[in-house]
Amino acid sequence: MERKCVALISGGMDSALAARLMLEQGIDVHGLYLALSWGCCQKDKAVAIAQQLGIPLMVLSVGDAYLDVIRKPKYGYGAAMNPCVDCRIYMFRLAGRYREEIGAGFVVTGEVLGQRPMSQRRQPLEIIEAESGLEGLLLRPLCAQHLEPTLPELLGVVDRGKLLAISGRARHEQMALTQAAGLSGYSTPAGGCLLTDEYFAGKAKDLFAHEERPTTKDMELLAIGRHFRVGPRTKVILGRNELENLRLEGHAQEGYTCLRPRFAAPSALVAGPWSEQAREVAAALIVRHTKPEKLPPAPLDFWINGTAWTAQRASASPEHQPMEVVKL
Numbered sequence: 594m595e596r597k598c599v600a601l602i603s604g605g606m607d608s609a610l611a612a613r614l615m616l617e618q619g620i621d622v623h624g625l626y627l628a629l630s631w632g633c634c635q636k637d638k639a640v641a642i643a644q645q646l647g648i649p650l651m652v653l654s655v656g657d658a659y660l661d662v663i664r665k666p667k668y669g670y671g672a673a674m675n676p677c678v679d680c681r682i683y684m685f686r687l688a689g690r691y692r693e694e695i696g697a698g699f700v701v702t703g704e705v706l707g708q709r710p711m712s713q714r715r716q717p718l719e720i721i722e723a724e725s726g727l728e729g730l731l732l733r734p735l736c737a738q739h740l741e742p743t744l745p746e747l748l749g750v751v752d753r754g755k756l757l758a759i760s761g762r763a764r765h766e767q768m769a770l771t772q773a774a775g776l777s778g779y780s781t782p783a784g785g786c787l788l789t790d791e792y793f794a795g796k797a798k799d800l801f802a803h804e805e806r807p808t809t810k811d812m813e814l815l816a817i818g819r820h821f822r823v824g825p826r827t828k829v830i831l832g833r834n835e836l837e838n839l840r841l842e843g844h845a846q847e848g849y850t851c852l853r854p855r856f857a858a859p860s861a862l863v864a865g866p867w868s869e870q871a872r873e874v875a876a877a878l879i880v881r882h883t884k885p886e887k888l889p890p891a892p893l894d895f896w897i898n899g900t901a902w903t904a905q906r907a908s909a910s911p912e913h914q915p916m917e918v919v920k921l
């Protein structure tokens with residue numbers, strides 16, 4: 594077996610330490626960051642950690658196929674809509690493919706036995722290893738002493754005696770080790786995945802209920818603005834501040850139309866088929882969410898995907914009262 598591994602780098606402390614333990618044993622470590630904009634990993638932190646460790650870092654997008662994991666997880670959800678076991682299986686399969694591609698011997702993760710209630714108990718750890726196709730090839734250096742030896746340990750590629758026996762949720766040991774190693778800039782353990790947030794999960798459920806084939810872009814949009822379902826295939830998203838307005842405008846392309854008021858008010862992104870009715874509802878929602886004293890006298894001027902449009906005063910009449918996605 595090659596003395597070369599793929600180490601999943603999340604930007605957090607645990608994965609940084611796991612990779613570091615391999616480097617200390619002279620293993621050639623190749624970092625892999627799997628990009629999931631709503632997930633629990635942070636790309637800028639992962640890049641910073643890889644730089645400190647002096648290892649190459651490959652950044653891969655999980656792709657739209659990941660959405661099937663959220664839609665129908667074989668092992669169910671955690672506290673909200675987080676399919677942690679299935680999520681890890683999916684990610685570790687990608688890591689396994691990357692391992693084959695670069696000719697690495699095994700895959701390393703920063704998982705710790707007992708740290709997370711859903712995915713890091715002994716049984717889920719075994720399921721994840723088996724279902725990701727990495728049986729014997731998935732090394733968890735931080736808690737390896739609690740687990741069965743993996744192939745790299747059995748073959749002497751990795752010295753099992755130098756691996757750790759950390760378990761549980763406390764992180765004192767990891768913190769001390771990270772400090773001793775001089776590593777910094779990692780994400781805090783509390784940094785969370787949006788799928789564990791009930792409000793975000795409510796919006797995700799609405800998306801899956803109405804879209805047969807949602808995309809990662811649709812998921813990314815769930816993290817921006819206030820969402821209003823105005824039709825089976827149509828949603829209006831209102832920015833809550835100027836940064837969100839700009840982000841919504843950046844999403845204007847085929848299938849997504851942006852109304853940018855030419856007065857101080859939120860922008861609206863219409864996700865779904867464009868129609869006169871969708872335009873009227875979006876304008877009405879903008880008016881409803883603008884302070885009356887800030888509304889200019891009619892008519893009202895907008896940009897629609899960069900083209901000027903003038904509306905008579907849009908009123909938030911009862912028929913323009915779309916269902917807001919509600920908190921679960």
Ligand code: SF4
Pocket residue numbers: 629631632633634675676677678680681712786787788789
């Ligand atoms: S919290 Fe769970 S679902 Fe979210 S990214 Fe982490 S493993 Fe995946």
